[in-house]
Amino acid sequence: MAFRVPKAPGFSQMLKDGARHFQGLEEAVYRNIKACNELTQTTKSAFGPHGMNKMVINHIEKLFVTNDAATILKELEVQHPAAKMIVIASQMCEQEVGDGTNLVLILAGSMLHLAEELLRMGLSVTEVIEGFEQACEKAIEILPDLVCSSVKDLRDVDGVTKALRTGIASKQYGNEDFLARLIAKACVSILPPDRIAFNVDNVRVSKLLGSGITSSSIINGMLFIRECESDLNSVKNANIAVYSCPFDMLNTETKGTVLIKNAKELLDFSAGEENLMESQIKGIVATGVNVIVSGGKVSDLALHFANKYKVMVVRLNSKWDLRRLCKTVNATALPRLTPPTPEETGHCTAVRQDEVGDKRIVVFEHATEEGSKVCTLALRASTENIMDDLERAVDDGVNNFKVLTRDLHQVPGAGACEIELAKRIAKFGESCPGLEQYAIKKYAQALEVVPRALAENAGLNPTEVVSKLYASHQGEDGTSNGVDIETGDVIDVAEAGILDLYLVKHWALRLATNAAVTVLRVDQIIMAKPAGGPKAPKQSGDWDKDADE
Structure with missing residues (x-):
């Protein structure tokens, strides 16, 4: 049956x-x-x-x-x-x-x-x-x-500009000559001796609202849209110490309880903390460091002594930014607030805070193209949508340069x-x-x-x-x-x-x-028949309220 x-x-x-x-x-x-x-x-x-x-x-x-x-x-x-x-x-x-x-x-x-x-x-x-x-x-x-045709020399900016021009014209018609030259300069400046080792991630893009496309510029180094923490906001011939930890007192591994009986003991306790912080910053400054980059919070006490010893302090929240900055200035990110060795210290020509439009920016810049392994394109445009489209055009242009490192021929x-x-x-x-x-x-x-x-x-x-x-x-x-x-x-x-x-x-x-x-x-x-199950709630109104409320 x-x-x-x-x-x-x-x-x-x-x-x-x-x-x-x-x-x-x-x-x-x-x-x-x-x-x-x-x-x-x-x-x-x-x-x-x-x-x-x-x-x-x-x-x-x-x-x-x-x-x-x-x-x-x-x-x-x-x-x-x-x-x-x-x-x-x-x-x-x-x-x-x-x-x-x-x-x-x-x-x-x-x-x-x-x-x-x-x-x-x-x-x-x-x-x-x-x-x-x-x-x-x-x-x-x-x-x-x-x-x-084929590109004769990948380090020739004019030759590379001609090769990139057509690809960029399909995205930004009318601005292709300006953008192609800008991208060509950026790519040529960071091209390693072995051209196959070219990394598209080393051309960074920073979007700054305002002005026009022709105000876009190239920076041999890194640009961050933020302001520095310290009073000092410009340093030439910078020696940079990069820390992945907060710029603050190190926490002890064990918890401790301090019994304070009078005002003098309280003053002595805070003085000891201040002396310890000051000695740490003195030790860092003694190595020749004049710029400190922190991957965490910057305490008021540490900032006070940094201003006292004329040290510029920059805070970067992103660990990716911290890693790229280390690559740019050739530094090593230290996990503890200790004085860096000469090998761990980064160097660049200038670190400065600037203002573009209504935004504060911090620039880590190399004077010569040879010094930088990373460069940044500061894109300017009137609206967010135009800037997003510009970024896509730049991305296509940099990828086209990557293709040229593999094959120089053109049709x-x-x-x-x-x-x-x-x-x-x-x-x-x-x-x-x-x-x-x-x-x-x-x-x-x-x-x-x-x-x-x-x-x-x-x-x-x-x-x-x-x-x-x-x-x-x-x-x-x-x-x-x-x-x-x-x-x-x-x-x-x-x-x-x-x-x-x-x-x-x-x-x-x-x-x-x-x-x-x-x-x-x-x-x-x-x-196949779609799987059953309860339907997801609609994302309008308050999820916590019942339907009859």
Whole structure:
């Protein structure tokens, strides 16, 4: 006797009640492609220098106004499993080369859109996948031939500025020349002898509200938005002692009780404490230290003696700031208030307190670039949102420099590289036997999405721009012809200095193809019934009050 009568024959009877099951082209593949297309349409309008901003309000009601695809995707918290795959691919591109997130998204979306056309024509999913993989391998093979320039010397600020300019223009169009030079100076100043050892974390960003973007500056050292504790607020040729403990009397390991019988005993007790504190600070000053940095509270008594012996005192609450400062001034953070040895003492040219806008700042600065292992970019802008966007542009610029330490080659930008790849891959497709040639040609067509998106966002006619580019690429010397987004004309982008990094293109093509192929391989979607349990309380009003109160 059966325990349970199945409701419907087939796969569904094996699943729990409430589970959902989709299969086949109509229910699974086309549904996934549609979700991915909708996501890529959102970020496509944010692509390029004329990309539109998106206003995203996240789950804790924080506002983001940006055209940075990585930030948009992070704050959107995409839930659809297929769309999540291409989001993960774009995140991998950011981890690998620090840029190219939007490029991966729009390429993958374009491939899936054209794959749907092939599937509706009658091709099988396997044939489309094989064609796409062959086309990707061919594109990776062709890409080194399109290299038109390379950075000669990573310590040449002008050369690095030209290399970073295009990546920054897509985030901060109009300010790219100023920002590229600022970032290039910062990166070159802290570039270690072994260029592979370059660490992006050594370029710090400090945001100071007010003034304009062109008031941003670079500091060879560290900048902290706080004021110093002592009366002395400027020291030249600073010898710095860094303590991770509070600047106060050391607590004893055992508790003690002191019985005081009269006023004299009370005065003697406090005098003993004062003498001990004074002797500690005397010992520190005797080593030549004139700046003390504390990782904890600063007591009034310790501050009194610091002022008496003309010592500058700065308090840093963050242990990360303390660690970076030690790296900047080459000091060792001491756990107890003891006089530092010469090896533990940090040095820098000047420590000063300044005022920028309405904020007090403390600057630890090196006079020469050679002395500093960390540098700080002090960014200025009129609103918090612009400063956040500036910080993202700086982050992209520093990551692009990191990519240059691995590979110095550059390919033409402004759609020139993609059109040349599309032309050569389409030609390769014609020479391939079998039904895969249709998928190879569609892959070539998918690459057109880059100049199309650039033209569309700049208010140009995308079809006209793409046809002009194809016409100019027919000659042997037309490989570096791209679109001028201001006029819509075809220009030699290698001469105009609009260049993309070779590694960014390489990884974007690989990751976009892998993401598109992974989505196409899915032929069934099986969704289990969501777990039950009590619903979380709404975060409005007072949680402690009952509903009837």
